[in-house]
Amino acid sequence: MHGGPGPGSIVAVLEDRALVLNRSWAPITTTSVRRALVLVVRGAAGVVHPETFRVHSWDEWVGAPAEAPEVPRPPPRLHGFSLSVRVPEVIALREYDGYPVRQVAFTRRNVYRRDAFTCQYCGERPGVEHLTIDHVMPRSRGGGSSWENCVTACRRCNARKANRLAEELDLVLSRPPVAPRWPGGLDPASVRARPLWQRFLPASAVAIGA
Numbered sequence: 001m002h003g004g005p006g007p008g009s010i011v012a013v014l015e016d017r018a019l020v021l022n023r024s025w026a027p028i029t030t031t032s033v034r035r036a037l038v039l040v041v042r043g044a045a046g047v048v049h050p051e052t053f054r055v056h057s058w059d060e061w062v063g064a065p066a067e068a069p070e071v072p073r074p075p076p077r078l079h080g081f082s083l084s085v086r087v088p089e090v091i092a093l094r095e096y097d098g099y100p101v102r103q104v105a106f107t108r109r110n111v112y113r114r115d116a117f118t119c120q121y122c123g124e125r126p127g128v129e130h131l132t133i134d135h136v137m138p139r140s141r142g143g144g145s146s147w148e149n150c151v152t153a154c155r156r157c158n159a160r161k162a163n164r165l166a167e168e169l170d171l172v173l174s175r176p177p178v179a180p181r182w183p184g185g186l187d188p189a190s191v192r193a194r195p196l197w198q199r200f201l202p203a204s205a206v207a208i209g210a
């Protein structure tokens, strides 16, 4: 091989990234394919099949035949071998269950993104220039500017609600506003580039980061 690691070289493949899920299948970070393979060989993680979402041990992943324990095994030998194995794109840790979270910046744009640019009262999507931020508990009544008190509203609903509570007008929020949780070890740009990874993220996180 000449001219350094190209896109198909083994170095490039091993340095590519794999998504790491915790024991509960929440994505927590990415790691190199090299490190992912080590974790799987050691049994600390399983490979998640991108199509079936089944978790495979190393032996299953490389298609090794099941060992028959009653057959006497020959002494171990080292010899040349070649191995062709599908590169793991997602692995699931067997023990770790933490979920390091990164704060998502509280901005007007990110509130719109969390709410999918949709009015949370009437369900309309009038376009970003016609959207406003509504304070669920109005500021005039002490409501603050936070993820939990701010929602996307179209101009009409916001004007109608004004300084009142939604209940006073029979307006119903389509879902309670929450602060999005973005996995601490994940770079949004890399998630954008990998549609497969997005399937493992909560929808609110994908809306913000991808």
Ligand SMILES: [Zn+2]
Pocket: 119, 120, 121, 122, 123, 124, 153, 154, 155, 156, 157, 158
């Ligand atoms: Zn509306």
